Amino acid sequence: MRQSDNKGHIQQLESILDSVPVAVLYCEPFLDHEKVTDFRYIWGNNMAHELLTLNPAQVQEMTMLRLYPALVTNGIFDRYVQVYQTGESQRFEREYPIGTQLRWVEVSVSKKYDGLLITALDITDSKHRQHILEQKGMLRRINQRLEGLRAIDQALLSPRSTDQSPLLMAMRHINAMVPCERLTVFWIDESKGIATAECRLAEGVLEANPGVSFSTHYLLDLAQPMGQATYFPVMRPDTAGIPPELGLYGRGFRSLVVLPLFLRQKCIGAFTLLSVVPNFFANEHLEIAQEVASQLAIVLSQQHLDEQINHYTEQLELRVAERTREITQLSAMQQAILEHAGQAILSTDIHGVIQTANQACEKLLGYTAEELIGRVSHIEFTSADDPIPLISYRQTESSGPASDFFQLALASQGYFYSECLAIDKTGNAIPILLATSILQDNEHNLIGYVGIATDISALKAARTNLAEKDQELKTFFEGALDMHCIIRSDGSIQKVNQAWEMTLGYSAEELVSVSLIDLVHPAEQASVARNLRDIIPHHPIRCQINQFRKKDGTYRVVEWNAVGVNKIIYASARDITERQEAMTQLQKLNQRLQLATQAVGQGIWEDDLANNRLFWDQRLWAIHGFEHEQPDWSLTKYMEIIHPDDLPSFLNNSHLRVEGNVISNVARIFRPDGVIRYVESKGLLIRDARGNPVQGLGVAWDVTERIEAEIALRESEQRFRQIAENVDEVFWIYSADPYQLLYVNPAYERIWGCSSQALYENPASFLDAVLAEDRPLAVAFLQRMQSGQEVEVQYRITGSQPGHRWVSVRSFIKWDDNGKPLRYIGIANDITSQKEKEIVLQQTLDRELELNKLKSQFVSTASHEFRTPLMTIQSSVDLIRWYINHPAATTHSSILSHLNIIQKEIQNFGDLLSDMLTIGKIDAGKTVFQPYWMDMLEVCRQVIATHFSQQGRTIQIRVFGTPGKVFADAKLIGHVLVNLLSNAVKFSIDGVKLFLTFQKSQVTIQVIDDGIGIPEADLPSLFQAFFRARNTTGIHGTGLGLVIARQFVELHRGSLTIESQEGQGTTARVILPNELST
Known part of the structure; x- marks a missing residue:
């Protein structure tokens, strides 16, 4: 019946396994000398047969390698062997050809009984879905990557x-x-x-x-x-x-x-x-x-x-700026020449339109320079019989051609020199001697003409009245401020005016007797000789500057113009030594100014207040963030980029409101890129005769870093004060020279109990609070600190609290660039609690040393106490062995006597071990303490009845007060009573008393005897382990009983004291705190 039931269950199980969607196989190994060579197919469900594409009859008794030889090459067979040998299950995924398709299978292998249980699940569809998801994820990552x-x-x-x-x-x-x-x-x-x-x-x-x-x-x-x-x-x-x-x-x-x-x-x-x-x-x-x-x-x-391009651009801009400055200087020199030359000088473009005119033109022609500029110079001949050209200055260019002779001379010779008639503003014809030359650029292209006209009206008048006019000319020649002379092309002087004599200190006769070249500085003689010989005879020179030697050997700087006429050279010169020196100084000053402003990052500004024009150099444009100069720049436009919060202050310090001539401003400006910068400017005002400002000159520079540093410094100082004034340590700073207190935080008053103001007034006043015996340490600390040492010291002060306080003081030194002390910085900490902990630690250390000493003594005494009973036992054993070997009538009683001795020593040895184990538990904190409300009187009676009723001794119990229950551990209290009563009985003959006194807050136990007592010298050592009074020799005891009793009493927060006199008895008193029960 049982076999049929099992078979039915197996069929039901096979039916269930055949219905699951998982292939299940069971196989057993083929073993060759305990080595697995193959696996035999035992059983499989329908899904397994479907995966194997075989029917059950075909696979019965088949081996795995016959079914799938590839299991060896792909490593699957080794996995099966490993699972069988180790018993550890494995799981893996593989792709197998099943029929005409490749299928993904999840395989699990485990050892069951003496074979392998293999399960396989077809996961091809999930693998396909996973592959699709991976492809989508890959496409998404590729898109993200491309983006x-x-x-x-x-x-x-x-x-x-x-x-x-x-x-x-x-x-x-x-x-x-x-x-x-x-x-x-x-x-x-x-x-x-x-x-x-x-x-x-x-x-x-x-x-x-x-x-x-x-x-x-x-x-x-x-x-x-x-x-x-x-x-x-x-x-x-x-x-x-x-x-x-x-x-x-x-x-x-x-x-x-x-x-x-x-x-x-x-x-x-x-x-x-x-x-x-x-x-x-x-x-x-x-x-x-x-x-x-x-x-x-x-x-x-x-x-x-x-x-690199930006660097090259900056270099190019610097070269352009330098060239611009040179041109400006040359322009200034040209303007000076035009203003100071005695001849009328005009320049025109290639069409004859006047470009410049000096002040001498106004004197000659009656036109102002502004009136002449823009007019057209027109040259014509009045008639064929009169070869003198007639020059007029018209509003518009003439339709007729210019004189061919004039054009031919300029084209062939590069200059035109002739006597002419100039029509002045009133229409009068003024005879002039005109020297015209062409103007060329650096590539020798014609860009215009320049003419120098000398009024020869006096010369023309002299023709009609030679003597009178000759005198007039001589007077003019001699009285002219300019130096005029007539020389030959070889340099010999024919005639000079008095200006030469006044300038060089030579007489006219001395000058006429020397060559002009000899008067020139030796380094310039060759150049002047070449001009006289080769250049001036052909075309005039102008603005020639040379050094001429005075009679006293010094040199004067002379600017001269010269023109050659009929091999005679006419020269006009002017002493420009002072002007040249001034120009040289001005140039040097300008160079120094440019270098200085560039070095400090400053820019130069000029404010034309009359015309509301503001001029900046390139550096100032760069400071304000402009790449190029802004057109029509003015103070009004500048104020538009000033921060609104800074504009009122800027106006208060501008020319509009300041009373003096000094302008000083710091304001924030908005740069074109949106950045805000701090700009500081300083300048001077130039006022007219009425005191009104007409011009401002000055410099400006970017101070953003400085302002931000100042703001950061103020914030840092604020943070420093917030920290320093809220810490518990005293923080102070002294200057080195002079030695004075710069700062001390409020902690000084809290710790020292002294006023900070008193310390500012007297830097050594803190010594008043230092204890007299520690004051030399504090003074030595100051001396070493001031000698350049960083010191640390500890001393006591009276402080603001009762008693003295310990402080630890450390000093630090801040040095200057020369290695000298600049600041003395100190920190003082209140270390009173630390000192107190050190004292407690020292006391603890002393106690530990004492305990170590006691432990050493304990080991020594314990060794002795253990050895003594063991030697007694050994001796008795030896005697008993001897008695056994020598039998006699008396040996039996001797053996019994020694056996009693051994029994007694074993009992004593057991008491000693018990006491030592009890002390060990106490030291290890393992004593079991379980207090409860107990009847103290009953405990005392039980102890007496149990331990002392057999000894024939009477212990008298007396009770004072109302007996009640006591909160205590009856076991530990019983041990204390046994010890104290045992000592009283052991060291007395009779008369042991036990007094119990019950009070509201405590219970007092007194054990009183009239025995041998304790010598006074031994009383302090009673509670030391193994200590025994000197009068107890011959009386058994371990010296541990009182030690254990005292520890048990102290567990109850009570006390144990001994009062005794030698020969008069002893009183042991135990006091236990207690609240009496009702």
């Missing part, structure tokens, strides 16, 4: 579309695709052999020029093959090829990618990626880095080219 690369391309290829560096923008996009902790782009400086970081993205923060560099040989070693990334998946402290100066491992990084950046087959830099995770970078990350490397190299190179 990131497109954003990087836009950032790199459009660098000027934003103010931010294209490299920095690209780094952020790269980091979105490669989410590592740090990305850095390096530039190689071949001249220095250093690779320097151009930009970095560290933990999401972009940095330009972060200041990181390393030697290029590390990078160049990694640059082969070109463009390939070097990957360090797991960095170690000693990984080769990584620059140690970067300290990457010490900063927590564990994986590194280095990608050299090449441009035109040359390594110009590197792109690095860092992560704190080992093996962080996947192949996709490396591909992204390689894809952006070429763009990074191009933009990195372009960025450096832009920097």
Whole structure:
């Protein structure tokens, strides 16, 4: 019946397994000398047969390798063997050819009984769905990658579309695709052999020029093959090829990618990626880095080219500015010549339109310079019989052609020199001697003409009245302020006027007897001789400057013009020594001013208040953020860029409201790029005769860093005061020279109990609070500090609290650049609690030493106490052995006697061990303390009845007060009573008393005897382990009973005291705190 039931159950189980969608197989191994060679198919469900594509009859008694020989090559058979041998189950996924299809199967193998149970689940559909999801995820990542690369391309290829560096923008996009902790782009400086970081993205923060560099040989070693990334998946402290100066491992990084950046087959830099995770970078990350490397190299190179172009542009602007200054100086010199020359000087363009005219023209022609400029010079001949040209100045250009003779002379000779008639403003014809020359630019192109006219009206009048006019001419010649002379082309002087005599100190006769060349400075003689010989005879020279020697040997600077007529040279000169010196000084002053303002970063401004025009130099435009000069710049426009909050202060200190001539202002301005800068300006006002300001001159410079530093300093000082005034330590600062207190925080008054003001008035007043015996330490501290030592000292002060306080004082010294003390800084801490802890610690240490001493004594005494009974026992054993070997009539009683001795010593030895174990438990804190409300009187009676009723001794009990229950541990109290009563009985003959006194707050137990008592000298040592009074020799005892009793009493928060006199008895008193029960 049982077999049929089992068979039915098995059939039901097989039916259930046949219906599940999981293939189930069971097989047993073939063993050859305990080695598995194959597995035999035992049973499988329908799903297993379907997967095997065989019917049940075909697979019965088949082996696994016959069914699937590939199990050996694909390693599955080894897995089966391993499961069978180890008993550990395995699970894996494999793709199998089932029929004409490849199917994914999840296989589980486990050992059951003496075979393997194999289950297989077809997961082909889930694998297909997983593959589709992976493809979608891959497409999504590819799209994200393409979008990131497109954003990087836009950032790199459009660098000027934003103010931010294209490299920095690209780094952020790269980091979105490669989410590592740090990305850095390096530039190689071949001249220095250093690779320097151009930009970095560290933990999401972009940095330009972060200041990181390393030697290029590390990078160049990694640059082969070109463009390939070097990957360090797991960095170690000693990984080769990584620059140690970067300290990457010490900063927590564990994986590194280095990608050299090449441009035109040359390594110009590197792109690095860092992560704190080992093996962080996947192949996709490396591909992204390689894809952006070429763009990074191009933009990195372009960025450096832009920097070079900016540098060259700045140099060019400096050269242009220098050339502009030279032109300005030359223009000033030309203007000075025009203003001071005695001849009328006009310049025209190539069409004859007057461009400039000096003041002498006004005297000659009656026109002002402003009236002449813009008119057209017209030359014509009045008639064929009169060859003197007639020059007029008209509003518009004449329709008729100019004189051919005039044009021919200018074209052939480059100048025209002739007597002419000039029509003045009133229409009168003024005879002049005109010298006209052409003007050319640096490429010798004709740009205009210049004419020098000398009024020869007097000369013409002299023709009609020679004598009179000759005298007039002589008077004019001699009385002229300018130096006039007539010389030959060889330099010999024919005639000079008095101005020569007054200027050089020679007489006219002395001058006529020498050559003009001899009067010139030796270094300039050759040039002057060439002019006289070769140049002046052909065309005049003007504005020639040379040094002429005076009679006293000194030299004067002379500016002269000369023209040659009929081999005679007429020269007009003027002493410009003072003017030249002034100009030289002015030039030097201007150069020094320019250098000084450039050195300190200042710009120069000029405010034309009359015309509301504001003029700046290039430096000032740059300070305010303008790339170019702004047209029609004025103070009104300038005030538009001043911060509104600073405008009232600016106006109060401007020319509009100041009473003096000094202007000083500091104001915030808005630059065109939106940046706010602080600008400080200083200047002087120039006023007219009425006292009204007409002009302002001054300098201005950017003081943003200084103002921000001052603000930061004030904030730092505020924070310092907030910290210093709220800490518990005393903080003070003394100046070195003179020695005086600069600052002390409020903690001084709290700790010292003295006024801070008194310390400011007398820096040594803090010594008044120092204890007299510690004051020399404090004085020595000050002396050593002032000698340049950093000192630490501890001393006591009376302080603001009762009793003295301990303070620890330390000093620090701030030195100046010359190594001399500048400030003495000190900190004082109240260490009273620390000192008190040190005292407690010392006391604890002393107690520990005492305990160690007691322990040593305990070991020594315990060794003795153990050895004594053992020796007694050994001796008795030896005697008993002897008695046994020598039988006699008396040996039996002797053996019994020694056996009694052994029994007694064993009992004593047991008492000793019990006491020592009890002390050990007490020291280890393992004593069981279980108090409860107990009847103290009943406990005392039980102790007496149990331990002392057999000894034939009477113990008298007396009770005082009302007996009640006591909260105590009856076992421990019983041990205390046994010990005290045993001592009383042992050391007395009779008369032991036990007194119990019950009070409201305590219970007192007194054990009184009239025995031998205790010597007074031994009383302090009674509670030391193994101590016994000197009068107890011969009386058994361990010296541990009182020690144990006292410990048990103290567990009850009570006390045990002994009062005794030698020969008169002893009283042991136990006091236990208690609340009496009702």
